[in-house]
Amino acid sequence: EAQVTQNPRYLITVTGKKLTVTCSQNMNHEYMSWYRQDPGLGLRQIYYSMNVEVTDKGDVPEGYKVSRKEKRNFPLILESPSPNQTSLYFCASSLYLAGELFFGEGSRLTVL
């Protein structure tokens, strides 16, 4: 089954404690991206990757890092989480940059 898998689905953490949200897709997609969803703001792009070792900032990259060492994986790293990073995060992939996006089920992160 074609899917995008992200973990953890739910996480409560404290300010400053580094965390990683993993994302994996099994569709051999070139393009992967991270979004955050906040009330009234819709889906805002954090980072994206056009291919292995190629990543670029989206609209709200501050406080986040990513890496793309393998085509299927695109982890999101919060080196020092802060309360304003409390949000619902989605990983997505597509065949190409403006193609139909396939989303993971979301990771709800709370930073205390």
Place this chain on the structure above:
Amino acid sequence: DQQVKQNSPSLSVQEGRISILNCDYTNSMFDYFLWYKKYPAEGPTFLISISSIKDKNEDGRFTVFLNKSAKHLSLHIVPSQPGDSAVYFCAASARNQGGKLIFGQGTELSVKP
């Protein structure tokens, strides 16, 4: 600068009636438009799309209309069903320029029995 706007945060419709969700955009270079549907505790899923060379695309109960001169698109659901209750996001891209998808804020549709 919000390039894709959904000005109605919520919409309530009676079962069997038509639901109309609206989306406006500002970038005249956008040439590809999509609608995504999102249920609680799930990721958004693709619903329907339209290219700028068309003004209408239909898929079952769902129809998307594009008015390029007004920079406006709408999603019609006829007839609406309770299972259509979800958040709907419109998205747009300048595909011919290799542009990425830009999403609107979303509209929460509630279809009441």
